[in-house]
Amino acid sequence: MGLVRRYPVSLAVVVAAVATLGSLFVVARPRYRPAHQGVEIALPAKRPAADASGAAGWVWPDGVPGWEAGYTIKGVNISFVQPVEFQAAQLAAARAGLDADRVRIVAETRANNDRVLAIVATPTLYQEP
Numbered sequence: 001m002g003l004v005r006r007y008p009v010s011l012a013v014v015v016a017a018v019a020t021l022g023s024l025f026v027v028a029r030p031r032y033r034p035a036h037q038g039v040e041i042a043l044p045a046k047r048p049a050a051d052a053s054g055a056a057g058w059v060w061p062d063g064v065p066g067w068e069a070g071y072t073i074k075g076v077n078i079s080f081v082q083p084v085e086f087q088a089a090q091l092a093a094a095r096a097g098l099d100a101d102r103v104r105i106v107a108e109t110r111a112n113n114d115r116v117l118a119i120v121a122t123p124t125l126y127q128e129p
Helices: 002-006 008-027 083-095
Strands: 104-109 117-121
Touching: 002 008, 083 117
Parallel strands: none
Antiparallel strands: 104 117
C-alpha cells in the first residue's frame, strides 16, 4: 500500500496503459489463416536416378530427374529456387562440359532467404548415357 500512497498518478497511468493494451488485443486481435487453404497440388512423378555400374555411372532412362528453376504448378514454385539463383550452377556445368540448359534441381534447402543449397543433375554434352 505504500506505493499507492507515494505514486498514485504514476500507478494510475501504468494501470490505464496496461488495460488499454490488453483491451486492444482482445477486441482487435489478428486472424491468421493458411496461405493455401483448401488447395491441393498433385505433383508429377519424378523418379530418382537408377545407379548403373561401370563407366556409364548414373543413367536416367526417362531424362534428367528434378525440376527446372522457377517451375510452377498452379502458381506455386515447386523447385523453390528462382532462375537467377540457378545461374551459377549452369555456369559451372558449362565449364565442366555438361549440358547447362538441362540442369535440374533434385533437392534443395534454405538456411535463410539469401542462400540456397541444392543438389543438381545434368547430362553430359554430345554423349549418350
